[in-house]
Amino acid sequence: MCRAAFVLFLALLFTSCQHSEGAKNTHKRRSNSQSKQTQFTEQHQRSLDTNLLDVQALNPQIQIELKYTGSDNFLGEKLYSKITKAYLQHDVAQRLSRVQEALEQKFPGYKLLIYDALRPVTVQQKMWTALDSLPPIERAKFVSNPKNLSLHNMGAAIDLTIANAKGTPLDMGAGFDDIRQIAYPIYEDSFLRTGALSLEQVANRKLLRTLMQDQGFRQLPTEWWHYNACSREEAKKKYKVYQTEAQIFQNQ
Numbered sequence: 001m002c003r004a005a006f007v008l009f010l011a012l013l014f015t016s017c018q019h020s021e022g023a024k025n026t027h028k029r030r031s032n033s034q035s036k037q038t039q040f041t042e043q044h045q046r047s048l049d050t051n052l053l054d055v056q057a058l059n060p061q062i063q064i065e066l067k068y069t070g071s072d073n074f075l076g077e078k079l080y081s082k083i084t085k086a087y088l089q090h091d092v093a094q095r096l097s098r099v100q101e102a103l104e105q106k107f108p109g110y111k112l113l114i115y116d117a118l119r120p121v122t123v124q125q126k127m128w129t130a131l132d133s134l135p136p137i138e139r140a141k142f143v144s145n146p147k148n149l150s151l152h153n154m155g156a157a158i159d160l161t162i163a164n165a166k167g168t169p170l171d172m173g174a175g176f177d178d179i180r181q182i183a184y185p186i187y188e189d190s191f192l193r194t195g196a197l198s199l200e201q202v203a204n205r206k207l208l209r210t211l212m213q214d215q216g217f218r219q220l221p222t223e224w225w226h227y228n229a230c231s232r233e234e235a236k237k238k239y240k241v242y243q244t245e246a247q248i249f250q251n252q
């Protein structure tokens with residue numbers, strides 16, 4: 001090997017070592033942050049208020065993609081700092097688990113996909129304020145007035161869809177948190193007549209609705225994705241209201 005080639009060889013060796021060290025450090029940093037995240041989540045799980053259940057701990061088949069833990073939502077900002085899981089009252093989680101079982105029996109590999117579950121009043125207030133350009137009556141169709149409370153505030157409401165065996169959400173003809181009337185279950189028949197909704201889209205909504213109603217859940221007339229576990233009056237009598245995220249993890 002000539003001298004110039006040897007110098008080049010050494011230079012390449014040095015660069016490749018640097019790269020591999022860099023990759024190792026990135027990997028180390030990534031695993032450190034992953035383990036911190038795991039510790040953070042485990043700590044939260046242990047301190048979870050005893051009225052609540054992480055629905056995936058009860059039924060791991062149920063999937064989550066919580067929209068308010070990141071910025072992929074109608075406000076474009078992260079709204080939860082501590083919530084990383086779908087928390088529900090025990091009896092509500094059990095009913096939802098039975099919905100998952102019925103879905104699997106009908107369509108093997110299909111899974112419920114939760115977009116939101118327990119949501120504290122402070123976040124409800126933030127959503128309500130963000131939509132202040134709408135008249136209150138219109139606003140209330142989309143976000144419950146925090147003064148009246150939402151069943152989400154008690155862990156007794158769920159926003160969800162169905163994902164097929166490949167993990168792809170079924171086409172519901174309107175997205176999650178879509179405030180257009182095409183998202184309203186009450187107008188499905190008329191949108192079907194005009195062709196704005198297809199038979200398949202309506203059938204997908206009906207599949208979710210039938211399974212949820214079989215377990216006593218009630219759909220909102222204005223959101224295909226939202227289901228209440230019971231009436232607001234009943235929920236107020238039975239369940240605790242969570243004002244803040246800190247209250248969900250009381251024992252910390």
Ligand SMILES: [Zn+2]
Pocket residue numbers: 116152157158159225226227
């Ligand atoms: Zn909802």
